[in-house]
Amino acid sequence: MKMFRYILITGLISLIALSCSKDEPNYTIPARPVGFKINTNVADSHLANTGNIGVYIYAKDKSNYDNLLSGVKGVKSYSAPRLSGEYIGFSGLMIVNTGSTLTPTPFAVFDLCCPNEDMENIRVVPTNDGTAKCPQCNSTYEIIFGTGRPLSGPALEKRDFLQSYYITATGQSEFRVFYSEN
Numbered sequence: 001m002k003m004f005r006y007i008l009i010t011g012l013i014s015l016i017a018l019s020c021s022k023d024e025p026n027y028t029i030p031a032r033p034v035g036f037k038i039n040t041n042v043a044d045s046h047l048a049n050t051g052n053i054g055v056y057i058y059a060k061d062k063s064n065y066d067n068l069l070s071g072v073k074g075v076k077s078y079s080a081p082r083l084s085g086e087y088i089g090f091s092g093l094m095i096v097n098t099g100s101t102l103t104p105t106p107f108a109v110f111d112l113c114c115p116n117e118d119m120e121n122i123r124v125v126p127t128n129d130g131t132a133k134c135p136q137c138n139s140t141y142e143i144i145f146g147t148g149r150p151l152s153g154p155a156l157e158k159r160d161f162l163q164s165y166y167i168t169a170t171g172q173s174e175f176r177v178f179y180s181e182n
Contacts, residue, residue, distance in 0.1 A: 050099030108146030
């Protein structure tokens with residue numbers, strides 16, 4: 001009985017210590033509504049392939065952002081929102097097909113805003129090596145495994161992760177991206 005109590009108390013202390021550790025993501029960008037749908041059989045068929053990335057950005061910013069994507073393979077940008085009542089976060093969305101079978105969907109979704117800069121017009125850009133890089137501060141972030149964790153630059157020191165959003169399947173090839181404060 002004493003051994004069981006010892007294991008239980010040790011486990012609880014470990015759990016509390018881990019939940020208060022420095023390794024927790026730091027999300028700093030301003031909160032904005034996110035409510036967006038994709039369909040990998042129709043408009044977003046590009047995202048059906050593992051490793052591919054879809055960037056959803058306001059139409060007024062798309063051509064400048066497309067210049068930054070020059071030479072990056074597997075990335076397609078889209079003007080968004082596409083329908084009234086859709087919202088794409090603070091700076092736009094980056095949806096990555098990670099191919100994961102360990103999560104309910106094979107996708108990871110991030111806001112394009114560099115969390116080190118916290119400015120709507122400074123957006124990370126996907127690269128050919130499974131990362132995204134900020135053209136302003138040169139911070140890099142892991143995206144291909146879906147964590148958004150900082151790898152280098154000032155964001156690494158501050159533990160500023162890319163802002164992530166939820167994605168859920170609503171049909172065979174239909175998905176809904178959303179943000180929840182709960």
